[in-house]
Amino acid sequence: MNFNLLSLLRPNILNLRPYSSARDEFSGTEAILLDANENPFNHPLNRYPDPHQRELKSKISELYAVKPESIFLGNGSDEAIDLLYRAFCIPGKSNVVSIDPSYGMYEVCAHINDVAYQRVALKPDFSLDPEALLKAVNPETRLIFLCSPNNPTSNLLKKEDMLSVIRGFRGLVIVDEAYIDFSASSGLLPDLDSQPNLVILRTLSKAWGLAGIRLGMAFASADIVAILTKIKYPYNINRLSLEQAIQALSEEDKTQKWVTEILQEREILRNELDKLPFVVKSYPSDANFLLVKFTDPLAVYSFLREKGLIVRDRSRVNLCSGCLRITIGSPHENKLLIEQIRKFR
Numbered sequence: 332m333n334f335n336l337l338s339l340l341r342p343n344i345l346n347l348r349p350y351s352s353a354r355d356e357f358s359g360t361e362a363i364l365l366d367a368n369e370n371p372f373n374h375p376l377n378r379y380p381d382p383h384q385r386e387l388k389s390k391i392s393e394l395y396a397v398k399p400e401s402i403f404l405g406n407g408s409d410e411a412i413d414l415l416y417r418a419f420c421i422p423g424k425s426n427v428v429s430i431d432p433s434y435g436m437y438e439v440c441a442h443i444n445d446v447a448y449q450r451v452a453l454k455p456d457f458s459l460d461p462e463a464l465l466k467a468v469n470p471e472t473r474l475i476f477l478c479s480p481n482n483p484t485s486n487l488l489k490k491e492d493m494l495s496v497i498r499g500f501r502g503l504v505i506v507d508e509a510y511i512d513f514s515a516s517s518g519l520l521p522d523l524d525s526q527p528n529l530v531i532l533r534t535l536s537k538a539w540g541l542a543g544i545r546l547g548m549a550f551a552s553a554d555i556v557a558i559l560t561k562i563k564y565p566y567n568i569n570r571l572s573l574e575q576a577i578q579a580l581s582e583e584d585k586t587q588k589w590v591t592e593i594l595q596e597r598e599i600l601r602n603e604l605d606k607l608p609f610v611v612k613s614y615p616s617d618a619n620f621l622l623v624k625f626t627d628p629l630a631v632y633s634f635l636r637e638k639g640l641i642v643r644d645r646s647r648v649n650l651c652s653g654c655l656r657i658t659i660g661s662p663h664e665n666k667l668l669i670e671q672i673r674k675f676r
């Protein structure tokens with residue numbers, strides 16, 4: 332399928348002259364900065380952060396083996412998702428296709444941007460149906476959203492199935508890998524160079540334990556990254572977040588230890604839940620949460636709530652009837668959950 336990025340781009344974005352910030356012209360450190368109307372006191376937070384996030388991108392580039400020109404950084408993955416809509420979808424005209432069920436922000440951003448959102452159900456075993464997805468595409472379809480491991484179904488999608496979708500579509504395919512660090516897969520990063528219409532989303536919010544700093548990454552061709560960079564707010568990643576992210580990425584072993592512990596806990600929790608008579612089944616998980624089917628999900632939900640344990644009700648979501656989504660907590664939290672849920676009924 333031939334892919335023409337410029338023909339996908341909204342004409343107003345193609346012609347846009349981006350804001351040129353004072354710091355665009357100067358990237359050194361040894362200078363007296365009287366160009367941005369900053370306060371000379373309160374170092375270092377008096378200074379605007381680097382709009383190009385050079386230091387953080389260079390760390391990420393090393394860690395993920397992706398060139399800096401292929402990295403976009405956003406205020407959470409949510410920013411990248413919204414910018415993809417704003418760059419490529421014409422309000423009231425374009426549409427996007429997404430797997431169903433999946434992460435709610437794809438649909439919220441579609442509505443904010445007045446873009447029609449078409450859902451295509453996963454198969455009952457939560458696997459991808461490439462033919463059904465491509466069948467839902469029409470000439471106004473600009474984006475396809477995939478999520479692997481998928482939220483809330485917790486499974487990896489098969490790489491070959493995702494590649495069929497990517498190769499069979501002339502728009503952009505966004506593969507959200509927020510949970511990939513909890514899975515046995517290395518994801519689609521190795522395929523980035525050979526798939527010009529692929530955008531991979533990663534985040535520091537899950538395995539890296541940094542949901543509070545809001546740092547999302549989009550990996551794509553240099554051309555796609557240049558477009559997102561052109562339309563972002565100049566200083567979209569603040570100085571505190573940059574600093575924390577750089578720090579975390581230099582302590583990768585810490586993240587690895589957390590992931591190992593979360594994976595052990597995931598199997599313990601799943602094992603314990605499967606023993607309960609009111610658990611219909613727990614689904615195998617490639618993420619840091621479990622999707623669990625109960626005979627009476629709302630009663631379990633309320634029961635846990637009363638005990639101060641908050642889980643996510645997914646029982647009204649397509650293919651997930653009867654299901655609650657349970658995040659893997661600390662060993663102590665998981666023990667409390669098991670202790671309490673055993674008392675149900």
Ligand SMILES: *Cc1c(COP(=O)(O)O)cnc(C)c1O
Nearest residue numbers: 407408409434482509534536547
């Ligand atoms: C949690 C999650 C994210 C993370 O979003 P951020 O804005 O980076 O915090 C992205 N995608 C999915 C599917 C998620 O569940």
